[in-house]
Amino acid sequence: MVGGGKDAFIGAIHRVAANMDGLIELSCGALSINPDIAKDSAKSLFLPEDRTYLTFDEMIKKEAALPKDKRMDFVTIVTPNFAHFAPAMMALENGFHVVIEKPIAFTLDEAKQLKKKVDETGLILCLTHTYSGYPMVKQAKAMIKEGKLGKIRKVWVEYPQGWLSKLTEREGNAQAAWRTDPKKSGKSGAMGDIGTHAEHLAEYITGLHITHLCAHLSVMVEGRMLDDDGNVLLKFDNGASGVLMASQVAAGEENALKIRVYGEKGGIEWAQHEPNTLLVKWLDQPTQILRAGGNYGDRLSSYATHNCRTPGGHPEGYLEAFGNIYRNFALTLGARISGDKAPAEAADFPQVDEGIRGMAFIDTVVKSAQSEEKWTAFEV
Amino acid sequence: MVGGGKDAFIGAIHRVAANMDGLIELSCGALSINPDIAKDSAKSLFLPEDRTYLTFDEMIKKEAALPKDKRMDFVTIVTPNFAHFAPAMMALENGFHVVIEKPIAFTLDEAKQLKKKVDETGLILCLTHTYSGYPMVKQAKAMIKEGKLGKIRKVWVEYPQGWLSKLTEREGNAQAAWRTDPKKSGKSGAMGDIGTHAEHLAEYITGLHITHLCAHLSVMVEGRMLDDDGNVLLKFDNGASGVLMASQVAAGEENALKIRVYGEKGGIEWAQHEPNTLLVKWLDQPTQILRAGGNYGDRLSSYATHNCRTPGGHPEGYLEAFGNIYRNFALTLGARISGDKAPAEAADFPQVDEGIRGMAFIDTVVKSAQSEEKWTAFEV
Amino acid sequence: MVGGGKDAFIGAIHRVAANMDGLIELSCGALSINPDIAKDSAKSLFLPEDRTYLTFDEMIKKEAALPKDKRMDFVTIVTPNFAHFAPAMMALENGFHVVIEKPIAFTLDEAKQLKKKVDETGLILCLTHTYSGYPMVKQAKAMIKEGKLGKIRKVWVEYPQGWLSKLTEREGNAQAAWRTDPKKSGKSGAMGDIGTHAEHLAEYITGLHITHLCAHLSVMVEGRMLDDDGNVLLKFDNGASGVLMASQVAAGEENALKIRVYGEKGGIEWAQHEPNTLLVKWLDQPTQILRAGGNYGDRLSSYATHNCRTPGGHPEGYLEAFGNIYRNFALTLGARISGDKAPAEAADFPQVDEGIRGMAFIDTVVKSAQSEEKWTAFEV
Amino acid sequence: MVGGGKDAFIGAIHRVAANMDGLIELSCGALSINPDIAKDSAKSLFLPEDRTYLTFDEMIKKEAALPKDKRMDFVTIVTPNFAHFAPAMMALENGFHVVIEKPIAFTLDEAKQLKKKVDETGLILCLTHTYSGYPMVKQAKAMIKEGKLGKIRKVWVEYPQGWLSKLTEREGNAQAAWRTDPKKSGKSGAMGDIGTHAEHLAEYITGLHITHLCAHLSVMVEGRMLDDDGNVLLKFDNGASGVLMASQVAAGEENALKIRVYGEKGGIEWAQHEPNTLLVKWLDQPTQILRAGGNYGDRLSSYATHNCRTPGGHPEGYLEAFGNIYRNFALTLGARISGDKAPAEAADFPQVDEGIRGMAFIDTVVKSAQSEEKWTAFEV
Numbered sequence A, B, C, D: 001m002v003g004g005g006k007d008a009f010i011g012a013i014h015r016v017a018a019n020m021d022g023l024i025e026l027s028c029g030a031l032s033i034n035p036d037i038a039k040d041s042a043k044s045l046f047l048p049e050d051r052t053y054l055t056f057d058e059m060i061k062k063e064a065a066l067p068k069d070k071r072m073d074f075v076t077i078v079t080p081n082f083a084h085f086a087p088a089m090m091a092l093e094n095g096f097h098v099v100i101e102k103p104i105a106f107t108l109d110e111a112k113q114l115k116k117k118v119d120e121t122g123l124i125l126c127l128t129h130t131y132s133g134y135p136m137v138k139q140a141k142a143m144i145k146e147g148k149l150g151k152i153r154k155v156w157v158e159y160p161q162g163w164l165s166k167l168t169e170r171e172g173n174a175q176a177a178w179r180t181d182p183k184k185s186g187k188s189g190a191m192g193d194i195g196t197h198a199e200h201l202a203e204y205i206t207g208l209h210i211t212h213l214c215a216h217l218s219v220m221v222e223g224r225m226l227d228d229d230g231n232v233l234l235k236f237d238n239g240a241s242g243v244l245m246a247s248q249v250a251a252g253e254e255n256a257l258k259i260r261v262y263g264e265k266g267g268i269e270w271a272q273h274e275p276n277t278l279l280v281k282w283l284d285q286p287t288q289i290l291r292a293g294g295n296y297g298d299r300l301s302s303y304a305t306h307n308c309r310t311p312g313g314h315p316e317g318y319l320e321a322f323g324n325i326y327r328n329f330a331l332t333l334g335a336r337i338s339g340d341k342a343p344a345e346a347a348d349f350p351q352v353d354e355g356i357r358g359m360a361f362i363d364t365v366v367k368s369a370q371s372e373e374k375w376t377a378f379e380v
Helices: A010-019 A035-044 A056-065 A085-093 A108-121 A135-145 A174-179 A190-206 A302-306 A318-337 A352-370 B010-019 B035-044 B056-065 B085-093 B108-121 B135-145 B174-179 B190-206 B302-306 B318-337 B352-370 C010-019 C035-044 C056-064 C085-093 C108-121 C135-145 C174-179 C190-206 C302-306 C318-337 C352-370 D010-019 D035-044 D056-065 D085-093 D108-121 D135-145 D174-179 D190-206 D302-306 D318-337 D352-370
Strands: A074-077 A097-100 A125-127 A152-160 A210-218 A229-236 A241-247 A258-263 A266-271 A277-282 A287-291 B074-077 B097-100 B125-127 B152-160 B210-218 B229-236 B241-247 B258-263 B266-271 B277-282 B287-291 C074-077 C097-100 C125-127 C152-160 C210-218 C229-236 C241-247 C258-263 C266-271 C277-282 C287-291 D074-077 D097-100 D125-127 D152-160 D210-218 D229-236 D241-247 D258-263 D266-271 D277-282 D287-291
Touching: A010 A318, A056 A074, A056 A085, A074 A085, A085 A097, A085 A108, A097 A318, A108 A352, A125 A318, A125 A352, A135 A190, A135 A258, A135 A266, A135 A277, A135 A287, A135 A302, A152 A190, A152 A229, A190 A210, A190 A229, A190 A241, A190 A258, A190 A352, A210 A352, A210 B210, A210 B229, A229 A352, A229 B210, A229 B229, A229 B241, A241 B229, A241 B241, A318 D318, B010 B318, B056 B074, B056 B085, B074 B085, B085 B097, B085 B108, B097 B318, B108 B352, B125 B318, B125 B352, B135 B190, B135 B258, B135 B266, B135 B277, B135 B287, B135 B302, B152 B190, B152 B229, B190 B210, B190 B229, B190 B241, B190 B258, B190 B352, B210 B352, B229 B352, B318 C318, C010 C318, C056 C074, C056 C085, C074 C085, C085 C097, C085 C108, C097 C318, C108 C352, C125 C318, C125 C352, C135 C190, C135 C258, C135 C266, C135 C277, C135 C287, C135 C302, C152 C190, C152 C229, C190 C210, C190 C229, C190 C241, C190 C258, C190 C352, C210 C352, C210 D210, C210 D229, C229 C352, C229 D210, C229 D229, C229 D241, C241 D229, C241 D241, D010 D318, D056 D074, D056 D085, D074 D085, D085 D097, D085 D108, D097 D318, D108 D352, D125 D318, D125 D352, D135 D190, D135 D258, D135 D266, D135 D277, D135 D287, D135 D302, D152 D190, D152 D229, D190 D210, D190 D229, D190 D241, D190 D258, D190 D352, D210 D352, D229 D352
Parallel strands: A074 A097, A097 A125, A152 A241, B074 B097, B097 B125, B152 B241, C074 C097, C097 C125, C152 C241, D074 D097, D097 D125, D152 D241
Antiparallel strands: A152 A258, A210 A229, A229 A241, A258 A266, A266 A277, A277 A287, A287 C287, B152 B258, B210 B229, B229 B241, B258 B266, B266 B277, B277 B287, B287 D287, C152 C258, C210 C229, C229 C241, C258 C266, C266 C277, C277 C287, D152 D258, D210 D229, D229 D241, D258 D266, D266 D277, D277 D287
16 A cells, blocks of 8 residues: 555545455555654554555565565555556556556546556556445446436536635645645646546446536635636537536535436436435336345346445445445456456446546546636547 | 416416415406306306406406406416516506516516516516525525625525426427427526526525526427526626526426525525425534424524414425415505505515516526527626 | 414414315304404404304304305314314204314213214214325325235334423413313323324324224323323234324424334335325335325326325425315315215315214323223224 | 354354454354355355364364464354354353354343353453444434433334345245244344344433333234234333334335434434434424534544544445444453553443343343233343
């Protein structure tokens, strides 16, 4: 693991997610650029001293030098955005698979370089767009793919948070500090941090691609350097219209990612706050409440059931969704190691192509926000 | 009453709403352009034959000729949009107050003529933007006015319906037929029919005005003549950003008008499907569930309590909200007749100015949808 | 109308409910035992002075003396429980139909006398068990009757309120004062006031009868004279088990009547706070959200659609449910007057038999609460 | 681990829960009484062959013979109820701490023997009443303990499931088979399986003890050997009244454990299906929605925050609640090993006393169900 020391948020989440199913074990780490934190963190995680590293460079070199059955199997990168590319590229170059926090890189160009390297090496790059790991997101995707809703006409995806309603980055909040700093976070704030999740979810569930967008980005909190609020009109490649909203100044909201998709015959609604429920709405029948683990025979897709550990009524949450990404990555990796092909359900996790679309989304949104043209093409 | 015969939807609603509080009595009507329907409808409503009219022209003339204490007090107009202006103008010219379904007229110009006549005559024109009659909408408005949420930063208003997901207008549905016919409905479909409600609600609750917008309108159902789906980016006069969505092809949705407003300190969320509840979200305290009729001392605004007939837990709905518009109009009219001033709570109902903004909204949205400029100014 | 002066709660509700559909007009009243209130109230309701009475006795005698087409059609009784019987009996004896607030009388014996008189005269006695007027309650009843849930196994009905959590009756609350006074309310407090609604709802929806019960009644607020909290085990005549809970000291609850019924194949859940929704749960299919006015072809029972004034998504509430009782009574009365038979949907409103069961329920619950036997038979 | 082979449900849950926080590692197991399943299961869990045992007897003996730093630290017992006591007692006798699925044993007497042995040895026995591991359950308990609700008056706890609505035990469902078999499950079905969870939750949250109860148990599915449905009236030691309902024939319900508690000043409501939310209701203020991980300063108890891994809006579920039991057990064990005292928050997990009350509850409920007396004393 690169990054994720004691003072970080997402690193701990990655570790719980990776631990959960007993398929993955943390074997080494360069957990912080601060050597004391790196060592302390490693100790508290029971890492052996000889595999506690102070830089990713050291880690990758030394691990690569170990015998094949002693070295780490893959590298997880949980540093701030600006520090994704270098360790990822170096890991790939040294033959290690990679798991990486979103967004995949700092710029679209970096993302494309990673894509090239992945293609060259055949290694796996897993991008942790957590929300696509939820079973009822898988269910929604499967139903749309099977045509249950008919042709898709409208996509609404919203992601309101409230935690940046004040100038939190000046109040000693390390999370806020790097996420609102263009040198560490990239050219967008809210759109880069959470808008990319919304964009990924919309394309993942519908199987559609955004072709054009029209963005309105704002800095609502005086003194902030990056957008903290944005509204985007969308056009999809099948003619559907859409709206994507991402805000970190929606005071009082937690992490309220929600998507609604409507087709000719019906619609679906999924909200991350109640992730085990998928509302399925029909043009001429009552709305149905589909539940993860529900006892409906084959009505639940194999993609939904594969990503669920418990029977209906035993709520699974964010950590399990995150765990599903790791579990699917591990199953795919395991299958490859043993020369098998992973089942389609296990192979379904975000990879480098999704990373590229995420970076292109950020670029396009920022370009559109600065433009007086209504529509800006979303090109990769 | 003009319009509202047996085959109409909104006329019956107006009658229930007007009846509800025992302040208003239906005294005469020109209920349909079809004489048989006009007569049958009048009979079934116990109207006397001598006050059953076949045209609004006849009604207004004959009623105006009656002695002052025998004639109707005001005219309610519930015809399709294209037939709002003529009876409204004639009523005003003959000294009758007017209650009129939204949108106020067929064109912005008509609306302005009505405004001029209202100003000249001093008569009251009440516009039935029903949703502003709900007590918890009043509560939201009051809280924002009192600064409870701080400066407003973001407004999201959405109005999905699904009933036009097919080419319903060709299947013998009279409602669908006129509402999708540009000759009867006006230059916009969904935006005119329900988008105007959303626009009114957003401006009413926040006390802000939209200054610019960017609209994307679609015709999703092949063969339809007017937009059935639209997404609009908004800028408000205080710098807030916003999104307005209105769709009649959101398959499986009923009448799901919902608004969320966020300020520096907190946010509110209100949904028409559960109208007695107002969620109030705070930056650093738990969300509160405010309920119409709730027992919280003076925490509920007098505007909310004035518009509520029952204690908390006795749900009031659409008809009561509609009834509130009529009740407030009647109280204001009654006060005027008896030379009093109506209390502020009773005087708070939509009037001709709101009608003009609604028409200007339709014009601006349609103009923007046809433009390649990002922002179109919203001017009255 | 007997009772329902300016200082009363339920009288105003009855008037709105009766007004709503334009079928009923308030023609006369003995609105209070306080002559000043009686007169003031009548005046504010636009009653003519010559039909403003000071006692029910005067009203019934003088109205009976009017010519048939000038007199009132029926008497509505909205006095406290102890003052139900005398005006009801006198009205029946003088040939007037009766609408009466629940519980029907002060004692079971009085209820039986009313039943006898109704049987003798053939007049209609309508009992306003409001909650059975909701369309989705009708829907639940219809589905169970049609066997959709299979044999019923379990019934849970709960009715928590919080408004008597303090000794409100000593704080100048007139409502609380009479409802907690055994001389005015009867032998039970919470069970008489709201437990009877729960009992009626359970039997109405399931079509079953309670045969035995085991009651635990408490006085939670020191100084109170009647039970303010109760839990009751139920046995039904088909072998189903059940629980009925009624509490007026559930601090923070409004009027949260809710019922759940489970059969061999599925269950239903209905809550008064969201009355337009009926959850239908299935053993091996997703739960369905049935909505009043929903567009599902014939999936909604004619009993549900008959009691609904608006399309789905236009919430109807308590006043409409109350209005349905009046409307059905008026339609039935109207049909009788014109020699027709009311349709089954209109004839479906609570009458004298339900009133008797309600009184017997109170008796049985109180008897059981005082007994050390587990089960007490529920006999009429 | 004893039990929990490939064909079991709860064993896998225990493993995920124990893995989650990286504090516990599965080191050995006697995973099934079927030797093939035991071996296969161990292999798939990466257990070494020399620590794959075929019986708990073998496991405990051989592990006890290992050097102190090589042997297992504690034994987890996840066998059916009838097979809890023997391995638990043997583990304690051999100096191993124990984690055990509820109910603690097959009979009250066994439970008392375990209590005696725990008292003698000073070892820890952790009982996995999962639902008490949820952070918002902790929050409810803390608020009641601090007197926020005033004196408690009423407790409603309900636990409906639908999965035994048919004679599932005869359809090859192994779970159903042992749980409905009095030889394996004990003297009660639904009350033993889930009623004990409800009893524990009610006593845990309120800090009160049930003193008397009145139970109505039913066998709703013909051919079943144990109760599948029950309703119980409760009296608590402070005078509060209560109802406990547990049913496995509530067709269409999943695992809908829910509790409501009302005191003089307010009430709380918590439902396992949405475990991150705690509704707090107040007599004279709006209901509050408290959320796990919410950003409310010190409004959330340290007991709630200690048991939460993520910020608000990242839902945690059943596995995390289960993980909390393990984590607290592990923290307590770790503190003991290193000679420290665990913080109060970590020491708060169900132990042998709760196990005894659970067994006494089963005994008392069954005794009451067979009695014609209204109240049966709940004695340990």
